[in-house]
Amino acid sequence: MKKLFTMNELNVTEIEGILHEAEGFANGSSWHPKLQTMVANLFFEPSTRTKSSFEMAERKLGLEVIPFDAGTSSILKGETLYDTVKTLEAIGVNALIIRHEQDHYFDELKEKIRIPIINAGDGCGNHPTQSLLDLLTIKQEFDSFKGLKIAIIGDVRHSRVAKSNAEALTRLGAEVVFSGPPEWFDGEKGLGRYQDIDEAIATSDVVMLLRIQHERHSEKYNHANGDYLERFGLTKKREKNMKQDAIIMHPAPINRGVEIDSDLVECSRSRIFKQMENGVFIRMAVLKNVLEQTEGGMNHENCDQKWSIAR
Amino acid sequence: MKKLFTMNELNVTEIEGILHEAEGFANGSSWHPKLQTMVANLFFEPSTRTKSSFEMAERKLGLEVIPFDAGTSSILKGETLYDTVKTLEAIGVNALIIRHEQDHYFDELKEKIRIPIINAGDGCGNHPTQSLLDLLTIKQEFDSFKGLKIAIIGDVRHSRVAKSNAEALTRLGAEVVFSGPPEWFDGEKGLGRYQDIDEAIATSDVVMLLRIQHERHSEKYNHANGDYLERFGLTKKREKNMKQDAIIMHPAPINRGVEIDSDLVECSRSRIFKQMENGVFIRMAVLKNVLEQTEGGMNHENCDQKWSIAR
Amino acid sequence: MKKLFTMNELNVTEIEGILHEAEGFANGSSWHPKLQTMVANLFFEPSTRTKSSFEMAERKLGLEVIPFDAGTSSILKGETLYDTVKTLEAIGVNALIIRHEQDHYFDELKEKIRIPIINAGDGCGNHPTQSLLDLLTIKQEFDSFKGLKIAIIGDVRHSRVAKSNAEALTRLGAEVVFSGPPEWFDGEKGLGRYQDIDEAIATSDVVMLLRIQHERHSEKYNHANGDYLERFGLTKKREKNMKQDAIIMHPAPINRGVEIDSDLVECSRSRIFKQMENGVFIRMAVLKNVLEQTEGGMNHENCDQKWSIAR
Known part of the structure; x- marks a missing residue:
C-alpha cells in the first residue's frame, strides 16, 4: 500500500498481513x-500516545524525523494544509503522518501528493493505526477473531475507531455489540446492535471502552457527578461479572472514574497499556509497508515541474 | 566563511562557489x-519552509539537531537573545541558525559569539539563503545571469529578499525592474527602476512575485476584494503574455488568488516548488562552508574563561 | 542508581563518583x-539551559530522543502526569527526564514506574543535576571542598538548589553562609548562618548568586529601580573586595543588573558559562549511571500485565 487513510481500504488479507508483520x-x-x-x-491536534508511538516506530526503523510544529508553522500566516504538505514533499520528505481536526482532510491531498501519507486521525472520522493496534491486542489474546463477542461501549458518535473497529471485526468473523448512552448510538449504520450495559459486559470476550471526547461535544455532557460511571462505565461490580478470560481495552487517554473505575485501569484483565505497546509495532509495520512501495526513484520526481539540474 | 548574515558579505566568486556546491x-x-x-x-517567528529545509539539510549532512522552542525557552523568563545564544555556545552547539523579528538582531552577537551563525531571516532585513536559492533556481534555468531581465513584483518594502536579490542579480549581470503598488516601492535605493505591471511581466525572463507580508504591515492592506490580483498580481491573462521561456517564482507561503492566480501555482512555468527543493541544497552548501571553517579545535575554546579541566 | 530525584539520595561516595565520571x-x-x-x-516549565543540556548529553551518548511537547500533549485533554509517564513507559521509552511545577511530583511516580526518572526540577524543591554541576565547577577550581567558604546569596526561599547545595557542600567539608534579603532566608533549616552581604562576598571562595524567581513570587518583589543590585547584588565595588582566587557562580538565566552587574557576567572570575558546559558532562554521567542499571531485560517487562506475544 502507498497510503493509509481508512480501514476500509484494507481487505482481510492485508489486515492480517499487517498484524503478522507487527507481531514480528x-x-x-x-x-x-x-x-x-x-x-x-x-x-x-493534541496527542501524546499516537505521536510518541509514531516517533518511536520511526526511530526503531532508523528513519530521520523532520520536526513539524503546527503552532509555529506558516499555517499561522494563512498557508493551507495542501500547500504545507506540498512544501514538505518538495523539500524531500519521504512520507507524512497527519492528524487533523477536519473529517477527511486527506480528500484534497490524495490526488496530487505523491509521497505516502498515513492518517493518524481525522476529526471524528478514522484512525486506522489505532484500529489495527486494537485488532493486534485481541489477536494476541484469543489468536482468532472467529466467534468472539466484542462490546464497544461509550461515546460511539465521536469515536474515530468505534465504527471502523466494528466493521473490521465483523469482517474478521467477530460479533460486535454497542452499549453506553443510547443517544450516542447511531443504530442505522447496521454495524452491530445495541445491548444493555450490564448484559454487554457480562457476555463479551472484549470490553472495549471509548473515551468521552469532551473536546468534540458541542454541548458538554455532564458527567462530573460520577453518574456516567454508574450508568455506563466499567464499575468494579460489573468487572466481577465479566467472563473468566475477558479483557478490558480503552484507547486512552482515560477519564479515570468516568469510563472506568480508576482501580481497574491496571487490573489483570486490562490490556490498556499493552495496546499502547502494540501501537509501536503496528506503526512500524504500516511505515514499512508504505516505504517499501516508494523506495528508490523518488529523487526529483515529486513535482510536476521540469528539473534542469537533475538531468 | 564563518557566518552568513547578509548577501552583501559575499562577493561574486563566493556566490558562484555556493551555487556550484549546491548543484553538486x-x-x-x-x-x-x-x-x-x-x-x-x-x-x-513562524516558519515551515525555511525551518524544515534547514532541518532536512542538517540531517542530510549527518548533523545532530538540538531542538529549541522559543515558546518554551527561558526567553519567557526574560533572558536576552545574547544570553540564550551564549548559553547554546557554552553547552557545545557548533553552529546556530537564527530567525528573529528584529532587524539586524545579529549586530549584538557577531563580536562576541565565536560559533558560526546563519541568518534565516531578520525582520524586514535579510534572508540570504532564500536569496541564494532564488539565484540557484534562475541559474539552473538559464545557466547564466548575464542579459537576463528579472521583474520583482509586490511588497518590496517588507520583503527580506527584494533588495538583496536585486543587488546580487545586478552584480551577477542581470537587469532588475520592480513593479507592484508604487507606494511600496522605494525608488531611492537605486537598485532598479519601477515598471508598469503589464510591461514588466511581458518582457521579463523571470517573474519573481513577493508575498504580501500582512504580519509586517502596520495598517492592513485591504486586498480581500481581489483587487490586488487584478491590479498587481499574476493573472492568467498576464501569464499568457509572458515570454516563451520565462519562469514564475515566489518565495512562499503563497496568498493564493492574491499575488498569483491559484491555478498558476503549479503551472509549467512555475518554479515555486523547485525553489523549495533548491533551498535544501543551498543550506547544505552554506552549512558545509561554515562548518569546514570551524572544524576541530572548538572544544573548551568557546568561552573567555579559563577551563581547568581541559588542560 | 536507578533514579535521581533529590541530592539527599546520594551519599558522599556516590557524589564523588558522578563528579569523577563527569570529569572523564x-x-x-x-x-x-x-x-x-x-x-x-x-x-x-520553560527551560533553555537544562533542556538543551540534557538534549546535548543524550546525543553525545548516542541515545534517541522521543520529542515531547507538554503544550500539544494529551495533558490538554486532562490526562494526568502519572498516565502520561505510564504511556511513555508502555511504548518503550527507556528513561525519562522530567521538570514539573509541582513540588515532589515524583512521589506519585516512584512506586509504580519502573523505568529510570531523572528530576530536572520540581517546583521550588530540587534540581539535583544543577547541584552536581555546581559541585563539579567548584571542584575543578579548588580540587577539594574541604576548608572552602561558599556564600549563597539571594532568593534562597524559591531556589531549587540553595538548600540542597548547602547540604551537599557541608557534607563534603565546606562552610556555607547565606546572604541576601533577610526575609528570604529561612534560618531554621540550620544549613548555614546568615551573613551581611559585604562580609559574605569579601570572605568567600565562591560567591554563588541565585536568580530571583519572579515567576514563583506570589507578590512580585520590586527590584526594577535597581535597588536590589545595590543592596544584595554583586556590584563592581563588591567584586573588587573578593578574595584573590574567588569565583562567581550563577545558575542562570541571569537578571542582568539585578543579581549581578551586567559587566561582571563574563569577567575573569565568572564561571557562569563554565557551569553550563559542565552541565552537559554531569548529565552524561547521570544518564550513564541510570541506564547501566537497567540495560537489557526491559523489553515487555515494563507493565504488570501478561504479554502473550513476548512468550
Whole structure:
C-alpha cells in the first residue's frame, strides 16, 4: 500500500498481513530502508500516545524525523494544509503522518501528493493505526477473531475507531455489540446492535471502552457527578461479572472514574497499556509497508515541474 | 566563511562557489563533518519552509539537531537573545541558525559569539539563503545571469529578499525592474527602476512575485476584494503574455488568488516548488562552508574563561 | 542508581563518583549503551539551559530522543502526569527526564514506574543535576571542598538548589553562609548562618548568586529601580573586595543588573558559562549511571500485565 487513510481500504488479507508483520516486530524482527529516509509527523491536534508511538516506530526503523510544529508553522500566516504538505514533499520528505481536526482532510491531498501519507486521525472520522493496534491486542489474546463477542461501549458518535473497529471485526468473523448512552448510538449504520450495559459486559470476550471526547461535544455532557460511571462505565461490580478470560481495552487517554473505575485501569484483565505497546509495532509495520512501495526513484520526481539540474 | 548574515558579505566568486556546491548536492554529492556536530535552529517567528529545509539539510549532512522552542525557552523568563545564544555556545552547539523579528538582531552577537551563525531571516532585513536559492533556481534555468531581465513584483518594502536579490542579480549581470503598488516601492535605493505591471511581466525572463507580508504591515492592506490580483498580481491573462521561456517564482507561503492566480501555482512555468527543493541544497552548501571553517579545535575554546579541566 | 530525584539520595561516595565520571566526559571519554536506547524529556516549565543540556548529553551518548511537547500533549485533554509517564513507559521509552511545577511530583511516580526518572526540577524543591554541576565547577577550581567558604546569596526561599547545595557542600567539608534579603532566608533549616552581604562576598571562595524567581513570587518583589543590585547584588565595588582566587557562580538565566552587574557576567572570575558546559558532562554521567542499571531485560517487562506475544 502507498497510503493509509481508512480501514476500509484494507481487505482481510492485508489486515492480517499487517498484524503478522507487527507481531514480528514485537518479537524482535527489524527492518531498515536502504537509503536515508525522512518522515514528518504533522499533528494539528493534541496527542501524546499516537505521536510518541509514531516517533518511536520511526526511530526503531532508523528513519530521520523532520520536526513539524503546527503552532509555529506558516499555517499561522494563512498557508493551507495542501500547500504545507506540498512544501514538505518538495523539500524531500519521504512520507507524512497527519492528524487533523477536519473529517477527511486527506480528500484534497490524495490526488496530487505523491509521497505516502498515513492518517493518524481525522476529526471524528478514522484512525486506522489505532484500529489495527486494537485488532493486534485481541489477536494476541484469543489468536482468532472467529466467534468472539466484542462490546464497544461509550461515546460511539465521536469515536474515530468505534465504527471502523466494528466493521473490521465483523469482517474478521467477530460479533460486535454497542452499549453506553443510547443517544450516542447511531443504530442505522447496521454495524452491530445495541445491548444493555450490564448484559454487554457480562457476555463479551472484549470490553472495549471509548473515551468521552469532551473536546468534540458541542454541548458538554455532564458527567462530573460520577453518574456516567454508574450508568455506563466499567464499575468494579460489573468487572466481577465479566467472563473468566475477558479483557478490558480503552484507547486512552482515560477519564479515570468516568469510563472506568480508576482501580481497574491496571487490573489483570486490562490490556490498556499493552495496546499502547502494540501501537509501536503496528506503526512500524504500516511505515514499512508504505516505504517499501516508494523506495528508490523518488529523487526529483515529486513535482510536476521540469528539473534542469537533475538531468 | 564563518557566518552568513547578509548577501552583501559575499562577493561574486563566493556566490558562484555556493551555487556550484549546491548543484553538486542536488546531483547527489554528499559531505559529512568528521566529528559529531551539533546545531540548533532558533526560530522566533513562524516558519515551515525555511525551518524544515534547514532541518532536512542538517540531517542530510549527518548533523545532530538540538531542538529549541522559543515558546518554551527561558526567553519567557526574560533572558536576552545574547544570553540564550551564549548559553547554546557554552553547552557545545557548533553552529546556530537564527530567525528573529528584529532587524539586524545579529549586530549584538557577531563580536562576541565565536560559533558560526546563519541568518534565516531578520525582520524586514535579510534572508540570504532564500536569496541564494532564488539565484540557484534562475541559474539552473538559464545557466547564466548575464542579459537576463528579472521583474520583482509586490511588497518590496517588507520583503527580506527584494533588495538583496536585486543587488546580487545586478552584480551577477542581470537587469532588475520592480513593479507592484508604487507606494511600496522605494525608488531611492537605486537598485532598479519601477515598471508598469503589464510591461514588466511581458518582457521579463523571470517573474519573481513577493508575498504580501500582512504580519509586517502596520495598517492592513485591504486586498480581500481581489483587487490586488487584478491590479498587481499574476493573472492568467498576464501569464499568457509572458515570454516563451520565462519562469514564475515566489518565495512562499503563497496568498493564493492574491499575488498569483491559484491555478498558476503549479503551472509549467512555475518554479515555486523547485525553489523549495533548491533551498535544501543551498543550506547544505552554506552549512558545509561554515562548518569546514570551524572544524576541530572548538572544544573548551568557546568561552573567555579559563577551563581547568581541559588542560 | 536507578533514579535521581533529590541530592539527599546520594551519599558522599556516590557524589564523588558522578563528579569523577563527569570529569572523564569533559576530558573526552565516551560511553554508549549497547542497544538502541530511547529517552524523553518532559519539561512542563520553560527551560533553555537544562533542556538543551540534557538534549546535548543524550546525543553525545548516542541515545534517541522521543520529542515531547507538554503544550500539544494529551495533558490538554486532562490526562494526568502519572498516565502520561505510564504511556511513555508502555511504548518503550527507556528513561525519562522530567521538570514539573509541582513540588515532589515524583512521589506519585516512584512506586509504580519502573523505568529510570531523572528530576530536572520540581517546583521550588530540587534540581539535583544543577547541584552536581555546581559541585563539579567548584571542584575543578579548588580540587577539594574541604576548608572552602561558599556564600549563597539571594532568593534562597524559591531556589531549587540553595538548600540542597548547602547540604551537599557541608557534607563534603565546606562552610556555607547565606546572604541576601533577610526575609528570604529561612534560618531554621540550620544549613548555614546568615551573613551581611559585604562580609559574605569579601570572605568567600565562591560567591554563588541565585536568580530571583519572579515567576514563583506570589507578590512580585520590586527590584526594577535597581535597588536590589545595590543592596544584595554583586556590584563592581563588591567584586573588587573578593578574595584573590574567588569565583562567581550563577545558575542562570541571569537578571542582568539585578543579581549581578551586567559587566561582571563574563569577567575573569565568572564561571557562569563554565557551569553550563559542565552541565552537559554531569548529565552524561547521570544518564550513564541510570541506564547501566537497567540495560537489557526491559523489553515487555515494563507493565504488570501478561504479554502473550513476548512468550
